[in-house]
Amino acid sequence: MNLALNFYWLTxxxxxxxxxxxxxxxxxxxxxxxxxxxxxxxxxxxxIELFLKPAFDMAL
Known part of the structure; x- marks a missing residue:
């Protein structure tokens, strides 16, 4: 789960x-x-990182 929300490897x-x-x-x-x-x-x-990551962080 942590890997899916971590965008650093993808960038x-x-x-x-x-x-x-x-x-x-x-x-x-x-x-x-x-x-x-x-x-x-x-x-x-x-x-995606800019707009969707805060929503994922709030959902957790």
């Missing part, structure tokens, strides 16, 4: 994915679609 994983996507895009992809997708996932996770 760290998305940061690593973002760096890998940037490195891949700089070499192979001319449009940067992987970087944009990783950035969008990171923004979604940060929004």
């Amino acid at each position: 760290n994983l998305l940061a690593i994915i973002f760096v890998v996507a940037c490195l891949y895009d700089s070499r192979y992809d001319e449009y940067g679609t992987l970087t944009l997708a990783a950035a969008a996932m990171s923004l979604v996770v940060m929004a």
Whole structure:
């Protein structure tokens, strides 16, 4: 239960994915679609953490 409410591991994983996507895009992809997708996932996770985590904390 504690792992499900802890968003730090997910944000760290998305940061690593973002760096890998940037490195891949700089070499192979001319449009940067992987970087944009990783950035969008990171923004979604940060929004979930910002808006939903207080509700989970209050529910516990």
